[in-house]
Amino acid sequence: MKIKIKYTAQLKKAIGKAEDLVDVNEGINIEGILNHLNKIYSKEFANIVFNQDGQFMNAVLLILNGKQIAFNSEKEVKENDVITIMSPIAGG
């Protein structure tokens, strides 16, 4: 199934685009999607989203259909859902 992923700030720059359509298996959760993205993107993506030990960095905000969702949420992601992965910003 196809899932739309949107990116913000430094992540947009790291990936080279603002959004992507990815093909994933049904029944996948948010953690599974991030691990999938980690395989298909360059190291710049991993440098922002995962630490050196491969653990998710909790300062990255995850949004599913307009609502914040935890990395370890067991909620299944459905076809046509929109996930936004937000790189933290503090410009003033």
Added chain:
Amino acid sequence: MQEVRYMKKLTEKELAVYEWQLDVPGFGVEGQEKLKNSSVLISRCGGLGSVVAYELAAAGVGKLILAHGGNVVPSDLNRQLLMTDAGLGKSRINSVERRLKELNPRLEIVAIGENINENNVAELVSQADVVVDAAPLFEERFLMNREVVRQKKVLVDCAMYELEAQITTIIPGETPCLSCLYPEKPVAWKRKFPVFGAVSGTVACLGAMEAIKVLSGLGETLSGKLLTLDLRDMSFNELSINKNKKCSICS
């Protein structure tokens, strides 16, 4: 016990200056008097904070507490609208104070020529009814967040990067705090960030409006919501954000 505060009434001059905003439904003389009797702390008066300060000075907030260190450098001038070319090499906070007084000589200003730090944060927050954070470093923002939670003060947190920006209003005890959103220090953030003044100014106006609403009771605030905007495609989104039950600051 709640503090009992003597409410200063509007003068004839103030009634004339604020005539057009007094007509805003739900605001009126009562809302204007609330602004007059209020104080706002703004952390850094750079691209974002300078416009917040200017809008709040124009709107008639009675007292601004402003923290901003350093001297004006050329790269400030694309966005820090309270600085001037003639002020290059001179104190930023003096420029801020002078420009605000030119607009509103009635405004009470507490001008601090240093950024928020461990030594000044408690005292500065204690003087304010509302805090607007516009600092470019997460360390300063986390420090401010910790202090507003401790003193139970409302914090309007505004941030930008490139053509994007975000804003939320933090009400301690009710909404997620900054450390709920970012439980650990973001590693990707760099001190130097791409910025157009029109972007920092846009989110600054939103931040000023949030402060005005919190102080006067007008409208609905962004409490518990994160408004994101991307001026590259003019998209605005209101996101629902969560309290972290294990937050080291507010839980």
